[in-house]
Amino acid sequence: xxxxxxxxSILSADFSQLGSEIKRLEExxxxxxxxxxxxxxxxxxxxxxxxxxxxxxxxSSLKFDVHLMITPVHNYIEAYSDAGADIIxxxxxxxxxLTASILKIKxxxxxxxxxxxxxxxxxxxxxxxxxxxxxxxxxxxPGFGGQKFMPEVLNKIKELKxxxxxxxxxxxxxxxxxxxxxxxxxxIEAGANILVSGTTIFKSNNGDIKKNIDLLKSR
Ligand code: DX5
Ligand code: ZN
Numbered sequence: 746x747x748x749x750x751x752x753x754s755i756l757s758a759d760f761s762q763l764g765s766e767i768k769r770l771e772e773x774x775x776x777x778x779x780x781x782x783x784x785x786x787x788x789x790x791x792x793x794x795x796x797x798x799x800x801x802x803x804x805s806s807l808k809f810d811v812h813l814m815i816t817p818v819h820n821y822i823e824a825y826s827d828a829g830a831d832i833i834x835x836x837x838x839x840x841x842x843l844t845a846s847i848l849k850i851k852x853x854x855x856x857x858x859x860x861x862x863x864x865x866x867x868x869x870x871x872x873x874x875x876x877x878x879x880x881x882x883x884x885x886x887p888g889f890g891g892q893k894f895m896p897e898v899l900n901k902i903k904e905l906k907x908x909x910x911x912x913x914x915x916x917x918x919x920x921x922x923x924x925x926x927x928x929x930x931x932x933i934e935a936g937a938n939i940l941v942s943g944t945t946i947f948k949s950n951n952g953d954i955k956k957n958i959d960l961l962k963s964r
Contacts, residue, residue, distance in 0.1 A: 747938040750776035751958050752810045752919065756792065757943035763797070763852065764804040770946075773955035777810040777832070779921070779941045782825070782892075784815035787790035787839050788888035795828035799851045802829035810939075812860065812921070814887050819846050826853040834858030834881050834919075837869050847876050858919070862887065863895050867904045875914050880905055882937070885922030890943040902935040925949075939948030 753775050758766035766795060767778055780798060785791040799811065809922045811830035814838035815821060825833055838857060840846040848855040860881035870880070882901055885892035889964050902918055919939035922934050926949070929940060946957045 746755065746928075747917070749962050750939045751946075751961055752939050752941045753946045753954070753958070754776035754779040754781055754890065754921070754941050756781045756942035757947040760804050760879075763801055766771075767801055767805045767928065768806075769954060770803045771807050773844055773948040773956050775807060775954075777939070778807050779810045779812060780942075782811060783815045783888065784920065786813045787816040787818075787836070790888045795824045796830040810834070810858075810919075810941075812858075812881065812941075813839070817841065819849065822846060823851050823853065826850070826855050830855060832858050832879060834860050834879065836860045836862065836864065836887075838862070838906065843870075843873060847873060851876070853929060860887075860941055861898075861901060863898055867908070873907065874905075874908060874916065877916055879917040879919055879939070881919045881941075882922055883922055884920055884924070885923075892923050894925070894928050896928070896931075899935045901931070901932065901936055906936040906949040924961070926960050926964065929961045933964065949950075 753770050783790045783792045785885050808831035810832045812834045818835045819837040833855050835842050856878040858879035858881050862883050884894050884898045918937045920937040921941035924942040925945045949957050
């Protein structure tokens with residue numbers, strides 16, 4: 746089994762203190778920094794763009810796990826790569842040519858992630874699975890933190906694990922949305938090895954992020 750990694754979403758951090766929030770996450774044992782990029786078009790919310798990511802990079806040596814919820818995503822990939830994204834995750838619905846966008850991320854020397862919305866089937870990316878480093882399973886509809894976990898998406902994790910075995914390929918399986926101390930065990934058991942969490946990490950136990958990261962990992 747792969748080591749379980751926690752990728753805190755800074756969507757729930759204090760936006761007026763993002764630099765110190767990221768430092769705090771690194772000190773608390775986070776494995777990655779999850780950055781939710783939203784355009785008010787692909788999803789009904791707006792967040793941050795490349796200049797903010799670029800300035801945040803100076804505050805941590807952790808890898809930036811950048812989740813792009815923007816369309817058309819293709820022409821922005823380079824800007825996020827230049828800003829310092831280490832993993833670039835895109836949604837198949839947000840690009841006209843998924844193969845071209847995957848290749849673009851690879852050409853830039855970055856890790857490629859592809860994300861499946863709750864209603865998007867594994868079949869949509871099946872033929873690409875040998876080219877990608879990570880599949881991000883959305884367990885809420887993207888757009889906002891603090892939503893309720895949708896257990897029905899767990900079947901997709903099982904499906905992906907079966908494809909890995911059958912085709913003898915490897916990629917990380919990340920899960921994003923509504924992860925808490927109650928469901929972290931079942932998502933890990935289903936086969937996810939990277940857990941994104943915003944609300945649970947920043948708001949539980951009076952914001953004791955070290956405790957919250959440790960609790961998510963130990964389930
Ligand atoms: C939703 C984002 C998530 C979200 C996670 O569109 O992709 O990363 O911020 O937040 P919680 O853990 O609060 O569901
Ligand atoms: Zn996300």
